[in-house]
Amino acid sequence: MIILKQESEIQQMKKGGEIIGRFFEEVRELVRPGTPGEKIEEFARKFITSHGGYPSFLNYRGYPASICLSINDEVVHGIPFGKTIPEAGLVKIDIGVKYGCCHVDSAFTFVVGEIPRRAKKLVEITQKALQEGIRAARKGNRVSDISRAIERTVKPYRFGIIRKLVGHGVGFELHEDPEIPNYTSNRAYDPILKPGMTFAIEPMITLGTHKIKEMPDGWTIKTADGSWAAHFEHTVAITEEGTLVLTSPPEHHS
Ligand code: MF3
Ligand code: CO
Numbered sequence: 001m002i003i004l005k006q007e008s009e010i011q012q013m014k015k016g017g018e019i020i021g022r023f024f025e026e027v028r029e030l031v032r033p034g035t036p037g038e039k040i041e042e043f044a045r046k047f048i049t050s051h052g053g054y055p056s057f058l059n060y061r062g063y064p065a066s067i068c069l070s071i072n073d074e075v076v077h078g079i080p081f082g083k084t085i086p087e088a089g090l091v092k093i094d095i096g097v098k099y100g101c102c103h104v105d106s107a108f109t110f111v112v113g114e115i116p117r118r119a120k121k122l123v124e125i126t127q128k129a130l131q132e133g134i135r136a137a138r139k140g141n142r143v144s145d146i147s148r149a150i151e152r153t154v155k156p157y158r159f160g161i162i163r164k165l166v167g168h169g170v171g172f173e174l175h176e177d178p179e180i181p182n183y184t185s186n187r188a189y190d191p192i193l194k195p196g197m198t199f200a201i202e203p204m205i206t207l208g209t210h211k212i213k214e215m216p217d218g219w220t221i222k223t224a225d226g227s228w229a230a231h232f233e234h235t236v237a238i239t240e241e242g243t244l245v246l247t248s249p250p251e252h253h254s
Helices: 007-030 037-050 117-136 143-157
Strands: 067-071 074-076 089-099 102-112 167-169 176-180 198-201 204-206 212-214 221-223 229-231 234-238 243-245
Touching: 007 037, 007 089, 007 102, 007 234, 007 243, 037 067, 037 089, 074 089, 074 204, 074 229, 089 117, 089 229, 102 117, 102 198, 102 229, 102 234, 117 143, 117 198, 117 204, 117 229, 117 234, 143 176, 143 198, 176 198
Parallel strands: none
Antiparallel strands: 067 074, 067 089, 074 221, 089 102, 167 176, 167 198, 198 234, 204 229, 212 221, 234 243
16 A cells, blocks of 8 residues: 655655755765775764754664665675775665655765776666656656666666565655566556655666575675676655655755
């Protein structure tokens, strides 16, 4: 069952989303070779709480940190402790904030140092896939339209689309109905998008195959073939007027 949010609840999600938007602007400075994961985790935790939010991931099903830090062949859910930003590679940061009623969820892939051209392409196309997914997330469309937009963007490049992990509803809980796959399938359940729905759209794309493996820490997801992966995520709200991207920095007025 998809839980609709009131206007006032969407406003609270926007506030939480602005915290995340500003976090991603400021954390860039720390995403440099040699920075310990602990430092990024500490920055995130302080940033969230000092802006009146709560880190959604902390203690979520026992998860030990406020962010996920996933590097190179780590796709998602990497634990930030005991690792260092490499000289070169793909660094994914995933963050969730609860502000007032609700959670918001967002992720970004940073390019560090000199990386192969095809890896740069992967990052560019994964970000484009998210944008196309968001564009398809509008009143009257269906969940599968989001999936199709993402798949279509990625397909010409023959990158791998992770299948076991999907986007999701978000709000009162970090993970709500519906699931939002990044590929098309013939699922019987394919809800129509309505005002008040709030989604986390999150393509996870690899340089190799779609196959993944779970690490013994119980969290970290890696590509099975060791290929690098990219991940971008935004939380959006479907409204009468259009689709709002909630996890972006506040508008600057001048
Ligand atoms: N953005 C992640 C997801 O939707 C949230 C992971 S929660 C954590 O899967 F606890 F694993 F960090
Ligand atoms: Co998510």
